[in-house]
Amino acid sequence: MFRFLIPTAFLFFIIVPIALWAAYKRNKRKVFSFSNADMLFALKKPKATVEKCSWFLKIAALILFVFACARPVQTRDVSLFTQQSSLDLLFTIDISSSMNETATANTSDKSGLARIEYAKQALYALLDITERERAGLVVFAQNPYTVLPLSFDHTPLRYYASRLQDYPGTIEDGTAVWDSLMVSAERLGTVDSPAKVIILITDGANNCGFFTEDQVLERLLRDDIRLYVVHVGNYFSFTLTTRGEIDKIRKVSERSSGVFFTFSEERNIQKIAKQIESLERSIEEKQERLRYHQDYYLYLLVPALVCLSVSLNLDWIYRKGYLL
Template sequence: MRMSDTRAYEFAPTSLRVRLINVPMLLRCLTYTLIVICLARPQSYNAWNKSETEGIDIMLCMDISYSMLSEDVEPDRLEVARDVAADFVSDRPNDNIGLTIFAGEAFTQCPMTTDHASLLNLMRNVNPNLVMSGLIQDGTAIGMGLSNSISRLKDSKAKSRIIILLTDGSNNVGDISPMTAAQMAKTFGIRIYTIGFGTNQMARVPVIVNGQKQYVQQQGEIDYKTLKDIATMTNGNFYRASSRAELSNIYNDIDKLEKSKLSTSSYSKLYDIYQPFAFAALISLLLEILLRMTVFRRIP
């Protein structure tokens, strides 16, 4: 139909059909997009996993008597023992681990905890200053150290409870003998791993004389028999170490023997998820065809 002038229609109201004139084209674009998504073959999966960790309760029982400053192991026995024990703690994040230190007396430096950052911080502060300053008695009270550790473990509900005893001497003070403490540990089902660290030879030990640091030669006296008997009575193991490497290997061996129980179950199923997109594409295409043949039908 030819019109001489369209100004008469300039302000004519716009119908709904005119406003929606581009809907068929939008539906065609949507159909095309959905088909592309289907051809891309989208996939998804269902998965579940279940893990259980059963930690082990461990008390480190460390000798800090003055003889632990002997320098037959560089830089000295105590620093090496402390560093290797710290590595052992770092490798066991799931376990409750505590620290008992002893000389002529024993006390808990850190109760059992899974906060290993705090434990390592307290472990770094372990030194013989308590002995050197006279705050605690010097000597080697192995029985007292074990008793203190046992008191921390006896009420534990863990299936595996162990004590790692490290000393460089023989029991010479204390109200409780090492074998009595071992019998207590056996009663509570606690295993004790004993480590005799250092040698029985002469070793250089620093001493302070008139404010000056000097060195004296001191004979080692590790009671290997008692340490072996303690381990045997409690179904543990006895070890000897005279270097950092040997001590590190011992802790690695204990780490393998006392592994945390960890069980993990996992399941996954992969499947295609193009079907909803294909169904939507079909609906979009049919709707476009329907609109073009009815509401938006054009007369040639």
């Protein structure tokens, strides 16, 4: 459909009769008596024609310019199909230096893997069951960092997951669990999704940061976010103080309708998978109708500038008297 987006620009057409009247007044000649004026008229005819052409081009340029200002467009309705997930996951992974230590969750396990390797195994296993969901990645040590925002494309997420072992010790050390959860909740809080889940993978307890467990719990409950925790490490190998901090993480997880797991065996990851699969989730296709405008003002503006340029050149020729 062809239309003008700024129809009020046609009010400039009021200038056209004013310009014509000004041209008439300017070209009005006084009458003189001559015995024979044929030679005079023959001499002035080319000059008068040039002046009329100049004014005609100015009027044409003005009309074209007014139409261009009205912004003529051709509108088209375009339908776009977008995917919307009913489950959004944000993986929040501890990359403090302690994650490089060789400490398994099960003392009978002699594999000697670093904790970060267990975190990678847990992340890969969870990505396999959530490949159709939107997922993002937040890593933290003394400060949290958003590595990847929520996306259906898990390729970058798998790439960064394969390089998790390179992260510990690269940033300021510490374990800011509550700060990282607050950042993750902030990311998910603005998302319109029926189910929002934070999966925290850590080996220890909070030992730095600004936020407390009460503030984090309040935010999780307000935005209806579930916290699933995968604790990598032997719980009983920690001090009583550290175990008390870990218990706080457990309580926050349980009060947010999540679950606290210890990654001691592969079946614990399967438990997490079943918990996530129990959440109602699907990929919804949403149709959006957009109105596309194709502008045509340049097709009028360029001829207007050409007419104005030619008119100004004719005026210059007229003033120089080259046609005499």
